[in-house]
Amino acid sequence: MSIAENLALVRHNVDLAVARRREAPVTGPLVKVVAVTKNHSADEVREALAAGAAALGENRVQEATAKAALLPPAEWHLIGHLQTNKVRQAVPLFTLIHSLDSEKLALEVERVAAKAGKRQDVLIQVNVAGEDTKSGIAPGGLTDLARLVSGLEHLRLCGLMTMAPFYEDAELARPVFRELYGMYADLKAAALPNTAIEWLSMGMTNDYSVAVEEGANLVRVGTAIFGPRHY
Known part of the structure; x- marks a missing residue:
């Protein structure tokens, strides 16, 4: 199948998953697919954009910068761990x-964004499963970090993100997603100043439904x- 056909299938599966929801979540029915370009060429990414990809996701700043220089303007999301020395x-x-x-990291993004005259939209990554190999703040630290971010002039907290453990059976990831959804609902209800809580980022190829x-x-x-990654 082509990249365009694959993207259409993912969107179809998302629509089916929305229809299977047991109740209407506070995130609403609209779901944005971030096409993750890690280890895929600029030509492949161009195909995805031509097929209507709404956003592009990259794990590494350097790889995104190189690809963006070869492509038309696009909405880029950083989905991988951000080191403070890459914030600039x-x-x-x-x-x-x-x-x-x-x-x-929040204070460094604030410093760089202030210098650039930009208000940077961010999600807080939560390590719900407590995996040593995953980045993210522990659930117990979320409230304090969210309050800190809400007080920074050049950051706008827009929601939460997590990475579930990889399971062959995606059903095993459901408790992780359910727990983060609860945190998201609480964060939205808290109505912290200077925030726009609208995005709940969770789910990848094996478990997005x-x-x-x-x-x-x-x-x-x-x-x-995009198919298997090219290493």
Whole structure:
């Protein structure tokens, strides 16, 4: 199948997952698919854009910068861990940073965004499953970090992100998604100042349908759109 056909199938599966929701989540019925371009060429990404990809996701700042230079303007999302020494390159490029996970990183993004005259949209990444190999703040630290971010003039907190453990059976990831949805609902209800809580980023190729059923409205899908990665 072509990239365009794959993207259409992912969107169809998202629509089916929305229809299977047991109740209407506070995230609403609209779901944005972020096409993850990691280890895929600029030509492949161009095909996805031509097929109507709404947003592009990249794990590494350097790879996104190189591809963006070869492509028409697009909505780029940083979905991988952001090191503080890469913030200066990240802020000008990314519409949304999914992976804010510490006070130190928040303050550095604030500093760089202020210098650039930009208000940077961010999500807080939560390590719901407590995996040592995953980035993200522990659930117990979410409230304090959210309050800190809400007080920063050049950041706008827009929601939460998590990465579930990889399971062959995607159903096993459901409790992780359900727990983050609960945190998201609480954060939205808290109505912190200077925030715009609208995005719940969870679900990848192997489990995005389950994530959408549990309320995700941003899914990060690479292999199901582009095929296996080129290493």
